[in-house]
Amino acid sequence: MAARALTKGLLGLRQLRAVATGYSCGGHQYATATSAKPLQPAHDDVSEKVLSLPLDKPDFFRVAELFSVKDLFDARVHLGHKQGCRHRLMEPYLYGCRLDQDIIDLDQTVDHLQQALNFTAHVAYRGGVILFVSRRRQFGHLVESTAQECGEYAHTRYWQGGLLTNAPIQYGPGVRLPDLIVFLSTLNNVFQQHVGIRDAAKMNIPTVGVVDSNCNPCLITYPVPGNDDTLAAMELYCRLFKMTISRAKDKRRQMELVHGLTAPSTPSS
Amino acid sequence: MAAVVMSRCRSRLRFSSRWFFRSYFSSDSSGTSGSDPPAADAPRSGFAAAFDLQTEIRREAGTSAAGLRGSSSGQDESFASLLRRSPLVQMGPARDRVVVGRIFHVVQDDLYIDFGGKFHCVCRRPADGGEKLQRGSRVRLRLQDLELTARFLGAQTDTTLLEAQAVLLGPLEGREGRD
Secondary structure, eight states: OHHHHHHHHHHTHHHHHHHHHTSOOOOOOOSOGGGOOOOOHHHHHHHHHHHHGGGGSTTTTOGGGGOOHHHHHHTTTTEEEEGGGOOGGGGGGEEEEETTEEEEOHHHHHHHHHHHHHHHHHHHHTTOOEEEEOOOGGGHHHHHHHHHHHTOEEEOSOOOTTTTTTHHHHSOTTOOOOSEEEESOOBOTTSSBOHHHHHHHHTTOOEEEEEOTTSOOTTOSEEEEOOOSSHHHHHHHHHHHHHHHHHHHHHHHHHHHHHHHHSOSSOOO | OHHHHHHHHHHHHHTHHHHHHHHHHSSOOOOOSSSOOOTTTSOOOTHHHHHHHHHHHHHHHHHHHHHHOSSOHHHHOOHHHHHHHSHHHHHOSOTTEEEEEEEEEEETTEEEEEOSSSSOEEEEOOSSSGGGOOTTOEEEEEEEESSOEEOOTTOSSOEEOSOBEEEEEEEOTHHHHHO
């Protein structure tokens, strides 16, 4: 009893809102409290196990197998901008500067990308809404088709000011905001930081972002230092994110099937 | 004739071990240079012989090393060695270097060409051989700059055009010869 109360307190609002959304995941809900109801005890154990099992291992979804340093190198992820375009805060992520062109350290990129993909997989496993954002016009179609293929969302057009911060007024009450925003390019078309990064930080939404050598990695939760100007690199990122999200969702379906069979059929009152 | 015999003898002396290796396995091991032997058994001179020697050595090294290493050779290389051996770094300064690019987009007279760098370059279609150059054709370029950037007055960072600059030299001629 005490343990259940404790877990309820820890998971807290997430499980209460789960009944309203039909899926056990934390969302930024603007609905009223009357929709919140306590869960059935029988479902509680199964869903707890399904949710907590991936958290025991560091790389439950094995995202480290999806790519290697050679793949990143062949996709030209290590190429940065010229020295004059460099952002001061990207200096720790750079391997060096060769004939005025910055080279990004792929050993650090591998670690950062693994962490970012792992986090994305966990969010997708828990049924979170993932939003892909990129203001690069030449890759807009690629990003949108990636999002469509993995069943998530994309925003590659003009970002209205109040999209995240003024959502209930702009889109109506009860709007669910994204649980993760993936920036495939953190700059907008005038080389300023995308407004979505600051707004996501304001709304406590974690962000994953590919930061080039002229970007500011400050407010991004999981920065991935890498090239965002070459088609080969963007295709690689899109492919990796799509595979991660698909893998996580398939794993969730599999876990629910496996553990749903072992749970008792009659709920105990 | 005498000159040919002389050159053959010289090459035989220089690559004596090579020649011995070949003659040991070839059926006609007479070694006379009077008749013209088949191309596979002919004693090659100069670059051809050196190339054969190096490929054999490399093949032997590869087969012996593959037994030791479990994964493929590409996976074990560190980023530093990959970078050091990459064509971009081996090329050096990009000014006036001739490279091969591939056209990936065409907008009427503008050809968007990707040559393996961070950015693509945009060249105007030449007047004389222009119709042959379509999406997917390979062309030769003389690079000027890998990225067009400049620091303007009052700016904190450089302004970049997100493009490289290159001069279009023409289509890749090797294709016509091979066809």
